[in-house]
Amino acid sequence: MGRPLIHRSPMPGLGLSMGITLTMLSLVVLLPIGALLWRGASFGPGNIWEVVNRPRVWAALFLSFRLSLLAALFNLVFGVLLAWVLVRYRFPGRRLLDAAVDLPFALPTAVAGIALTALYAPNGFFGAPLAALGIKIAYTQWGILIALIFVGLPFVTRTVQPVIGEIDREVEEASATLGARRLYTLRRVIAPMLAPAALTGFALALARAVGEYGSVIFIAGNIPLVTEIAPLLIVIQLEEFNYDAATAIGIAMLLISFAMLMAINLIQVWSRRRIGHV
Amino acid sequence: MSDATLPLPAVVRPCRRFRAPTDEAPAARRLLIALAVVGIAVLVLAPLIVVFAEALADGVAASLASLTNRDAHSAIRLTLTVAAITVPLNAGFGIAAAWFITKFDFRGKSFLITLIDLPFSVSPVVAGLCIVLTFGANSAIGGWLVAHGFPVVFALPGIILATLFVTFPFVARELVPLMVEQGRAEEEAALTLGASGWRVFRTVTLPNIRWALLYGVLLCNARAMGEFGAVAVVSGKIRGQTATMPITIEMLYNEYLSVAAFSLAALLTLLALVTLLIKTALDIRHADALAATPAH
Numbered sequence: 001m002g003r004p005l006i007h008r009s010p011m012p013g014l015g016l017s018m019g020i021t022l023t024m025l026s027l028v029v030l031l032p033i034g035a036l037l038w039r040g041a042s043f044g045p046g047n048i049w050e051v052v053n054r055p056r057v058w059a060a061l062f063l064s065f066r067l068s069l070l071a072a073l074f075n076l077v078f079g080v081l082l083a084w085v086l087v088r089y090r091f092p093g094r095r096l097l098d099a100a101v102d103l104p105f106a107l108p109t110a111v112a113g114i115a116l117t118a119l120y121a122p123n124g125f126f127g128a129p130l131a132a133l134g135i136k137i138a139y140t141q142w143g144i145l146i147a148l149i150f151v152g153l154p155f156v157t158r159t160v161q162p163v164i165g166e167i168d169r170e171v172e173e174a175s176a177t178l179g180a181r182r183l184y185t186l187r188r189v190i191a192p193m194l195a196p197a198a199l200t201g202f203a204l205a206l207a208r209a210v211g212e213y214g215s216v217i218f219i220a221g222n223i224p225l226v227t228e229i230a231p232l233l234i235v236i237q238l239e240e241f242n243y244d245a246a247t248a249i250g251i252a253m254l255l256i257s258f259a260m261l262m263a264i265n266l267i268q269v270w271s272r273r274r275i276g277h278v
Numbered sequence: 279m280s281d282a283t284l285p286l287p288a289v290v291r292p293c294r295r296f297r298a299p300t301d302e303a304p305a306a307r308r309l310l311i312a313l314a315v316v317g318i319a320v321l322v323l324a325p326l327i328v329v330f331a332e333a334l335a336d337g338v339a340a341s342l343a344s345l346t347n348r349d350a351h352s353a354i355r356l357t358l359t360v361a362a363i364t365v366p367l368n369a370g371f372g373i374a375a376a377w378f379i380t381k382f383d384f385r386g387k388s389f390l391i392t393l394i395d396l397p398f399s400v401s402p403v404v405a406g407l408c409i410v411l412t413f414g415a416n417s418a419i420g421g422w423l424v425a426h427g428f429p430v431v432f433a434l435p436g437i438i439l440a441t442l443f444v445t446f447p448f449v450a451r452e453l454v455p456l457m458v459e460q461g462r463a464e465e466e467a468a469l470t471l472g473a474s475g476w477r478v479f480r481t482v483t484l485p486n487i488r489w490a491l492l493y494g495v496l497l498c499n500a501r502a503m504g505e506f507g508a509v510a511v512v513s514g515k516i517r518g519q520t521a522t523m524p525i526t527i528e529m530l531y532n533e534y535l536s537v538a539a540f541s542l543a544a545l546l547t548l549l550a551l552v553t554l555l556i557k558t559a560l561d562i563r564h565a566d567a568l569a570a571t572p573a574h
Contacts, residue, residue, distance in 0.1 A: 007383040012475025014382055020374035028442045029396055032408030039411050078317055085314040099558045103322050106550035108504025110524040111543040114531050115325035118332050150321060169300060176299035211401025214506035231403035238511060250404045257399055
């Protein structure tokens with residue numbers, strides 16, 4: 001490749017903007033992540049495997065990823081529905097609903113955590129009637145699921161909303177003219193157009209849920225093997241100054257979430273190729 | 279809208295409302311709206327109301343009293359300090375990164391964008407762990423810094439680094455898509471007319487991106503004040519010294535001081551509501567200036 005590293009440009013500020021960007025990126029992001037990987041490398045893959053390959057760690061990792069997947073799936077369906085309602089329909093309170101979607105982004109996770117716990121605890125506003133029916137939410141896996149749904153709620157809606165806004169009505173009209181029923185049009189014409197954006201939102205919600213800590217630990221109950229999430233295990237190891245074990249679990253989480261993001265990227269590329277650019 | 283473009287059938291049966299074939303049946307429409315409203319009410323609005331209900335459980339006086347002690351004050355002051363340092367640093371980085379990415383052509387641009395987005399896919403707890411491993415007293419850098427009287431972990435610099443890490447992409451992500459869309463023509467014209475680099479930035483670029491910049495700063499600020507996981511790992515939770523508002527909320531809650539915990543939480547919730555209010559106003563007023571929402 002004969003391409004130069006940086007093309008000549010009359011624009012000013014190359015050195016300054018490149019300097020700030022690369023310095024901040026190195027200092028704030030790359031150096032710390034490098035330190036984690038360095039520590040992991042000197043601890044050794046064998047030792048990392050030994051730390052991870054324990055029932056308590058497996059249970060936490062499996063729990064984190066399983067519930068994150070379920071929460072992201074719920075948010076995928078509900079998020080697309082919400083985006084559709086917000087873009088296509090006009091009804092009183094629509095602006096308020098639209099603003100409320102962003103609340104999980106703006107509300108600190110610790111606040112969300114204690115609020116959800118108060119709401120779903122056996123004496124809470126939702127918890128009490130459910131407890132009367134014999135259903136326990138707080139301090140069970142259901143509680144974790146609700147917290148993960150809360151933190152991931154805006155992602156799909158916010159990625160899908162602009163795409164719905166840009167859909168050309170004529171496409172739907174053409175489909176209707178050709179005799180397609182509404183549901184068929186939605187399934188065969190609209191859904192494929194929304195798929196890439198919805199999948200992106202799904203991936204973001206999933207990544208967020210897997211690493212989530214603040215909103216989950218209050219409602220989870222944190223019982224080893226049952227309601228203990230993977231990030232909490234890292235915190236526990238750190239509190240015991242067991243840096244090597246914390247590093248091992250941290251690296252395992254990083255690897256699994258990168259693998260998941262890569263898998264989703266591949267699905268996205270594949271779906272784009274199959275459906276074509278829309 | 280679409281009714282006008284559709285030819286009406288020759289014999290129009292008298293019906294109250296004409297339904298275009300590109301609309302859903304009224305019943306389906308009502309069902310979908312109801313699902314959306316109930317879903318948001320249960321999932322989002324109920325927790326919001328509970329924060330204030332729990333804070334005021336013993337009356338306004340008890341709630342206010344719990345906010346007027348040394349620990350609460352130092353937590354509020356620390357959180358404001360952290361935000362006051364991290365948000366401008368982040369805005370500065372975001373502007374520089376967006377300028378570098380959109381005004382120049384270089385190899386590895388998409389890789390750079392991926393690296394800037396990286397903190398979004400890293401758990402805040404892992405982010406805190408990374409900071410501890412880099413700057414903790416046991417590490418090479420941290421040991422040297424502690425020996426020179428500048429501890430990072432379990433002190434303010436660590437909290438700032440952790441907050442910078444988790445908020446890293448916020449401003450850049452708002453600016454890059456917008457500046458790509460706006461192109462370079464206006465800046466090039468200003469340069470041709472003899473303006474200096476700084477002048478071009480101040481008088482041409484900044485007015486074009488100011489609303490998107492405000493948007494990014496707003497989201498960054500909300501996250502900076504509310505960050506829990508990453509800060510919990512690096513702060514050491516020293517009451518009155520390194521306990522931010524979210525950390526103090528956790529400590530109070532674990533001590534069963536519910537009113538105090540929820541009162542502090544209500545303060546942060548008010549901040550979140552103000553953030554949403556300004557964001558919604560920006561969305562309505564300056565929709566065109568924010569047009570390029572991160573298409574990611």
